[in-house]
Amino acid sequence: MKITPVILCGGSGTRLWPLSRKSYPKQFSPFIGEHSLFQTCAKRLNSEAFTAPVIVTGDPFRFIVLQQLQDVCIEPDTVLIEPVGRDTAPAIIAAALQVAESDPDALLLVAPADHLIPDEAAFRDSIEVAIPAGRAGQLVTFGIKPDHAETGYGYLELDPMTQGCTAPVPLRRFIEKPDADAAVKMLLSGHYLWNAGIFLFTAKAIIDAYRTHASNTYACVKAALDEGMTDLSFMRLAPGPWAEADATSIDYAIMEKATNLSVVPYHGTWSDLGDWAAVWRETQADGVATAGDTTAIDCQRVLLRSEVEGQSLVGIGLEDIVAVAMPDAVLISHKDRAQDVKLAVRTLQENGTKQAEVFPKDHRPWGWFESLAMGDRFQVKRIVVNPGAALSLQSHHHRSEHWIVVQGTANVTVGNKMDLVTENQSIYIPLGTRHRLENPGKLPMVLIEVQTGAYLGEDDIVRHEDMYARA
Known part of the structure; x- marks a missing residue:
């Protein structure tokens, strides 16, 4: 059995x-x-x-x-x-x-x-x-x-x-x-x-x-x-x-x-990785645990971890410290206080800080996206679409979008027209126009999206059709 x-x-x-x-x-x-x-x-x-x-x-x-x-x-x-x-x-x-x-x-x-x-x-x-x-x-x-x-x-x-x-x-x-x-x-x-x-x-x-x-x-x-x-x-x-x-x-x-x-x-090795001290214990060598682009100089019993592409995290003369760098948040804690990180999260929640709960990459059924830059009336995103996946047929009340494919090929529907958009090509989606993005290839497709408009919130999406039953 x-x-x-x-x-x-x-x-x-x-x-x-x-x-x-x-x-x-x-x-x-x-x-x-x-x-x-x-x-x-x-x-x-x-x-x-x-x-x-x-x-x-x-x-x-x-x-x-x-x-x-x-x-x-x-x-x-x-x-x-x-x-x-x-x-x-x-x-x-x-x-x-x-x-x-x-x-x-x-x-x-x-x-x-x-x-x-x-x-x-x-x-x-x-x-x-x-x-x-x-x-x-x-x-x-x-x-x-x-x-x-x-x-x-x-x-x-x-x-x-x-x-x-x-x-x-x-x-x-x-x-x-x-x-x-x-x-x-x-x-x-x-x-x-x-x-x-x-x-x-x-x-x-x-x-x-x-x-x-x-x-x-x-x-x-x-x-x-x-x-x-x-x-x-x-x-x-x-x-x-x-x-x-x-x-x-x-x-x-x-x-x-x-x-x-x-x-x-x-009697074998086991950990529930319940806090950063546990991660340190399971990954340290000679008392130092590092991950990502990190450098430890004259450090003892430390964990340094960088989750930011292109950003280097350096520790000098540190003892019993945990330092974790993300694109939108950095944690620095005494290793013996690792169990108290949940108290920091609770404080951030009480202050209404979005980093308390929201991950910088927003995962969706078709892949994920992240915001690269945001200002008054504009936002720039990186969007990654899995092979064979497709965003919903949707429209927006408050924004227009400009898509630039930087890796792979996209089938793009704008209104009643479908175009095949390849690397280094772009397409414009006017405000209010129905549109859809599909990846017909066998590798992830990456594009840069530039949004412009009076309101750029994720709730400004009207889904007309959706293969993931979200419409």
């Missing part, structure tokens, strides 16, 4: 601001290597041992999910769209109910999309060890052997007699994120593990657990699935009953109450 991966990728990850933001959270960014954390997770669970994955995500990320899976040649089984995020308990039972419709005995592996697990062979071995317990009706969780006193994770307490075991062992209790002193004591004791938030169980076993311990969440999510609707290749859960489900984690809803629990200790 193959295992069905359930990948959860609806979180926001504010502690990794400014690279992770509400509009484009950390799971979709390549923190380490060329692929995003989500893509790496999907690839990790893509082998003969697994079926096609079930993805649970939010509406703003649905096309990002499909594009990133397509880029690594993985086809999902189902993409469930949460109307709003309500933590892991509703998300997991939604996936279990969806899978149970065709196979109640299916074995599910639930995994967050944003974890770093470099030792994939050890991880696969842990899954293999957990399978018999999962098939026998146990709810299996995976615990990480701690290598430092971490206050950002929950812990799992095991019987001291099971120390050093790799087979599934009984769980004594869950422990919420501890203070520093408690974390040190648990590290030294040797019979506590970090709670990884990764689970293995059959669809039937977890559904029975929800019926027993979280009946309201079970009923509401089942109704949301029953009343849901198919939208292109997505399954949209019905917002009414979904809103009535308890917004809580699976730990609170099920794992702290169930008696059929087992833990598989995992």
Whole structure:
């Protein structure tokens, strides 16, 4: 029997601001290597041992999910769209109910999309060890052997007699994120593990657990699935009953109450990359971690990261500092205060600063765009359109546009006329005229858009036709 991966990728990850933001959270960014954390997770669970994955995500990320899976040649089984995020308990039972419709005995592996697990062979071995317990009706969780006193994770307490075991062992209790002193004591004791938030169980076993311990969440999510609707290749859960489900984690809803629990200790490398200090630990060499165009001179225990093309970030004589440069925001923090980045995001939100939530690249179903320059009555954008993709047939009330193709070829509709526009050619779209942009090629198409008009907001779009069902 193959295992069905359930990948959860609806979180926001504010502690990794400014690279992770509400509009484009950390799971979709390549923190380490060329692929995003989500893509790496999907690839990790893509082998003969697994079926096609079930993805649970939010509406703003649905096309990002499909594009990133397509880029690594993985086809999902189902993409469930949460109307709003309500933590892991509703998300997991939604996936279990969806899978149970065709196979109640299916074995599910639930995994967050944003974890770093470099030792994939050890991880696969842990899954293999957990399978018999999962098939026998146990709810299996995976615990990480701690290598430092971490206050950002929950812990799992095991019987001291099971120390050093790799087979599934009984769980004594869950422990919420501890203070520093408690974390040190648990590290030294040797019979506590970090709670990884990764689970293995059959669809039937977890559904029975929800019926027993979280009946309201079970009923509401089942109704949301029953009343849901198919939208292109997505399954949209019905917002009414979904809103009535308890917004809580699976730990609170099920794992702290169930008696059929087992833990598989995992001794390989793992991190949830929960803050910049965690990124530093996983990427540093001799105490210095750098990414992008960066230079560290006489620095100790620092992370320097530049996400700006053509901009160099230089640190001189720094100690215990995190510096992350984006095109529209720069973070500088003491490494020991990395957990407090979320407080900075909250302050920016309260001040109405758009950088708190909005990523400089605006990702759309057809590709992405970014603003290069903006002034009174004009804006310049770079627009990248994926192969075979097309913008909606649209018009604007307040602006005209001038498009210059700089890479690839575009099919451009203006009014009733269609033109093929190649590199170094341009075309003008008068105010109010219906127009569409398509990429007929096999490579991304890049153009520069110059907008002029009295109002240049993104809400000045009237969609007349749209292949992504947004009209």
